[in-house]
Amino acid sequence: MTTKAFEAATVHGEMFDTNELVINMGPQHPSTHGVLRVVLRLDGEKVVDAEVVIGYLHRGIEKLSENRNWTQIILLTDRMDYVAAATSNVGYCETVEKLMAIEVPRRAKYIRTILMELQRIASHCLWVGTHAMDIGAMTVFLYAFRERELILDLFEEFCGARLTYNSMRIGGLPLDIPPGWDKKVLAFCDIMDGKVDEYETLLTHNRIWLERTKGVGVISGPEATALGLCGPALRGSGVARDVRKDEPYSAYDEMDFDIPVGVQGDTYDRYLVRMEEFRQSLRIIRQATQGIPEGPIVGKVPRLIKPAAGETYHAIESPKGELGYFIVSDGKSTNPYRFRVRPPSFCNLQALPRLVRGHLVADVVALIGSIDIVLGEVDR
Amino acid sequence: MADAPEHAPKAAVPTGPVEPPPPADAAVPGYITSLQNGVPGSVTQLSLYLGDWTVIVPASHLLQAGRYLRDNAACAFDYLSDLTATDWPPRTTEGRFDVVYMLYSTKHRHRVRLKVKLGEDQPLASVTGLWPAANWLEREVFDMFGVNFTGHPDRRRILMPEDWQGHPQRKDYPLEGPGELLMENPLDWLKLRQAREEADIE
Numbered sequence: 278m279t280t281k282a283f284e285a286a287t288v289h290g291e292m293f294d295t296n297e298l299v300i301n302m303g304p305q306h307p308s309t310h311g312v313l314r315v316v317l318r319l320d321g322e323k324v325v326d327a328e329v330v331i332g333y334l335h336r337g338i339e340k341l342s343e344n345r346n347w348t349q350i351i352l353l354t355d356r357m358d359y360v361a362a363a364t365s366n367v368g369y370c371e372t373v374e375k376l377m378a379i380e381v382p383r384r385a386k387y388i389r390t391i392l393m394e395l396q397r398i399a400s401h402c403l404w405v406g407t408h409a410m411d412i413g414a415m416t417v418f419l420y421a422f423r424e425r426e427l428i429l430d431l432f433e434e435f436c437g438a439r440l441t442y443n444s445m446r447i448g449g450l451p452l453d454i455p456p457g458w459d460k461k462v463l464a465f466c467d468i469m470d471g472k473v474d475e476y477e478t479l480l481t482h483n484r485i486w487l488e489r490t491k492g493v494g495v496i497s498g499p500e501a502t503a504l505g506l507c508g509p510a511l512r513g514s515g516v517a518r519d520v521r522k523d524e525p526y527s528a529y530d531e532m533d534f535d536i537p538v539g540v541q542g543d544t545y546d547r548y549l550v551r552m553e554e555f556r557q558s559l560r561i562i563r564q565a566t567q568g569i570p571e572g573p574i575v576g577k578v579p580r581l582i583k584p585a586a587g588e589t590y591h592a593i594e595s596p597k598g599e600l601g602y603f604i605v606s607d608g609k610s611t612n613p614y615r616f617r618v619r620p621p622s623f624c625n626l627q628a629l630p631r632l633v634r635g636h637l638v639a640d641v642v643a644l645i646g647s648i649d650i651v652l653g654e655v656d657r
Numbered sequence: 658m659a660d661a662p663e664h665a666p667k668a669a670v671p672t673g674p675v676e677p678p679p680p681a682d683a684a685v686p687g688y689i690t691s692l693q694n695g696v697p698g699s700v701t702q703l704s705l706y707l708g709d710w711t712v713i714v715p716a717s718h719l720l721q722a723g724r725y726l727r728d729n730a731a732c733a734f735d736y737l738s739d740l741t742a743t744d745w746p747p748r749t750t751e752g753r754f755d756v757v758y759m760l761y762s763t764k765h766r767h768r769v770r771l772k773v774k775l776g777e778d779q780p781l782a783s784v785t786g787l788w789p790a791a792n793w794l795e796r797e798v799f800d801m802f803g804v805n806f807t808g809h810p811d812r813r814r815i816l817m818p819e820d821w822q823g824h825p826q827r828k829d830y831p832l833e834g835p836g837e838l839l840m841e842n843p844l845d846w847l848k849l850r851q852a853r854e855e856a857d858i859e
Contacts, residue, residue, distance in 0.1 A: 332816040339801075340825055344832055375707055502735050502763055505790025516763060518736075523766050586675040587706050590759050590770065592738065601739055603757065607671040614671065619739040619759070627793045656816060 311652030334656035342616035347582040355441035361396040366445035372591040372602040376584040385449035386528040394558040399428040400596035408646035449575035490545040494632035508598025513539035513547035520594035544647040597621040622650040679705035688732040734760035737788035752776030783809040801826035
């Protein structure tokens with residue numbers, strides 16, 4: 278015979294489930310890299326399930342863009358991935374150029390490539406610093422920010438801003454590079470070469486680092502592809518997918534570089550992939566800086582930007598992964614009819630519950646760092 | 658809402674996207690002909706613009722076509738790079754929404770765009786079973802447009818708060834709320850709100 282109370286207790290099973298605990302991580306948590314909330318279901322210290330709650334930084338950039346003219350939108354794209362703003366600028370401008378069939382001069386393409394690769398290094402510097410600090414290695418943070426500062430100085434000299442650059446225009450660039458800037462870029466490459474090795478001496482063979490990252494958040498290549506992971510997170514699982522190689526844009530078809538891929542698909546491999554990307558980016562910057570062609574920096578752009586009616590999708594490789602723009606023009610008004618961003622961080626963050634299942638709470642921090650998200654881009 | 662169109666674009670509202678048919682001499686890629694033969698009735702229209710192929714699929718054939726495109730060796734579209742929607746409110750015959758799927762094949766490195774035309778309350782089968790990546794993307798489309806996905810494992814709002822009214826990316830959704838009116842003249846704002854509430858009740 279079962280009593281009523283017993284029935285109630287078995288129906289609502291949690292009365293007997295004393296060892297499962299639901300806790301909130303964030304939205305105000307230093308290692309969630311912004312306003313990200315993760316609801317964790319814990320069994321002791323093991324994560325049974327996780328739910329990601331986003332939207333705290335939603336500013337409606339897509340809706341806003343549909344009510345601004347084509348040039349004003351460049352400024353809004355800065356505010357998505359704010360640690361690699363120039364990359365978002367280029368992605369948007371190239372989509373509009375594709376829509377209007379504007380030929381961009383080679384000089385502008387080369388300078389864009391240099392800027393984008395500098396951004397990749399700056400973004401990876403921020404990533405390696407914060408990721409290592411989340412796991413407990415404080416020193417790397419200070420070292421990485423020292424070099425990021427040099428890149429921000431280069432950007433300041435190029436366009437006057439240090440974070441949100443607004444440094445592109447549809448059809449080319451607003452300004453040519455200042456005299457002597459290319460020499461400074463090359464000098465930076467020489468400094469950076471040694472510094473990447475320095476980060477690696479601190480981490481790659483560090484026993485604590487290996488313990489904390491090896492075998493954490495393993496995901497196979499086919500599963501990562503199906504989950505829509507992109508960028509270093511996908512390449513860490515052994516899928517050689519890079520928009521720069523597969524669908525070249527800007528001057529990447531003229532550059533010689535390799536795509537590093539991982540084997541295990543764990544946090545350590547994703548770390549190694551990004552460390553190698555530092556070196557490949559430096560290789561691209563050297564080639565591009567030494568080969569900047571002479572010529573104009575803006576193509577033939579009509580005074581009033583008003584693409585013909587039609588739609589297109591164009592993707593570029595941002596430091597976080599595939600950054601795509603889907604833009605529909607109605608051909609009548611001076612603003613896009615539909616403006617859609619495919620944010621790489623959003624698609625990567627989707628895999629977090631899958632990655633953290635079965636790991637410890639401390640590994641959640643490592644995994645958030647490992648997929649490298651920027652909440653400005655996740656929430657838009 | 659009566660006072661919203663102030664911010665709306667001045668030009669006439671378009672009734673649908675431009676989908677130019679491919680020119681007669683364009684070679685249709687193998688994966689599209691394969692889809693046409695493999696799943697009869699799955700391609701109602703083809704379009705080629707700026708080098709992008711778009712296949713317009715009827716909502717009833719979406720899952721079949723998606724499964725074929727993913728599993729057939731010549732297609733192998735294993736990567737869903739984006740899923741989004743476009744709103745065309747004046748379009749009444751085919752329904753107001755275009756749901757757009759950007760597919761990519763990591764094996765063959767080709768792209769195709771699938772498009773489904775859909776009415777406001779018409780259900781659309783979720784593709785989360787084919788590409789798990791669609792989970793959040795469909796949640797966003799549901800949140801922003803109110804597209805009625807069926808068979809989705811977790812259909813909730815994602816960017817907006819759970820108790821939010823309306824779907825912000827629809828073209829008839831106002832761009833601004835009360836804003837300055839509330840700050841400058843709260844009484845006027847209250848009257849406006851009351852008028853709106855009464856209009857809603859009636």
